[in-house]
Amino acid sequence: MTHPTRPHRNFYGRLKGKHLKKSQEGYLAEDLDALSPGPVSWDDNPDRTPLDLDALFGGKDVWLEVGFGGGEHVIHQAASNPDVGIIGCEPYINGVAMLLGKVRRADVDNLRIHPGDVRDMFDVLPEASISKAFLLYPDPWPKARHHRRRFVTPEHLEPLARVLKPGSEFRVATDIPDYVRQTLEEVPRHGFAWMAEGPEDWRTPWEDWLSTRYEQKALREGRTPHYLTFRKL
Template identity: 70%
Template structure:
């Protein structure tokens, strides 16, 4: 018998590997990923699920979180624009992680860390009310109705997100999928968030950097939607 806390067993449905990595990307993963990976998040690294010391990680700066950073352009943009905050980016897709590492090398950004895995593992070890802002940019749409429960905007994810966000913290969602907007508007408020703004093409946030996923959507005739929520309390 053991009294040690354990992480619940979870299914993970997203992609982990894609196209063959370029030589430079393999180099980034070998040389940079270790030092940029946030320690104490995985079950293997932290079997007791001891809460992270956020103040030590961020050196007292506000903590921002990006869930699924894709190719990393938005994450690096925010790190460069806001040097007085600390960002954590979560992304299990190895190709996206490799792309981000290349952008970090080019930018020299130092105020960020990576969790190359399921964001729920990070939620397990973040203290309550520790995140000041969260970004969900062009998440996997899971378009088939039977797969909608795999979307981020479902109670499993949102309740965990609400727990770690500070009262008044901002949660931004960008998507080009109307049904994702529908589900976001239905699911996010009951988790403890107020809708602050809902805008469309040409009316993104003042500090928004259009990502490659948004550019693809625009080329294919799909309109972006930007939703801003605030954590209650």
């Protein structure tokens, strides 16, 4: 059988911190496999067979969070919206372990976790299968020569647009003015409309927003959060 060719993908950023707590090592060993959305990696799914989201979530609408950090927001959304299924992607294993602890305490059953690159997830998500997506305080890669590493580039936005349903919502939160600039330049080029009608629309958090540790750090350091909402055309 001929398999698709694995693309060469550079990954930038940390995959693991200095240490994990014993409890977090236990979460990873005991809970992660059961919360997997399915065979996502190239080693487990060389044919890139699409995930069966109906079987995974019982026909619910599916949301996607890209880079969930410590998991505060994604667990909040899962607990607040039991009528949807949510997939969280995060390559930083310390963040994955933190979320697994939160899953135990929240006792949610509508959340699945991919501990890896969201680009691999895009490969196996069916076209027009995601109803809402979140990109919250992504790595800003502040140096100009590193801006191509940001999420808001064609390498990520093209497959994101493919998997989002028409009319679905894409939320971006960032405290970095230049990231706002690049987001507003690039996202509409890939089939999205910015929904703001006035300044309060990007200055005011969404009604169901839960402030994350990254936002709290930004506020302590005097940076201003921006809340950008796009609609997939």
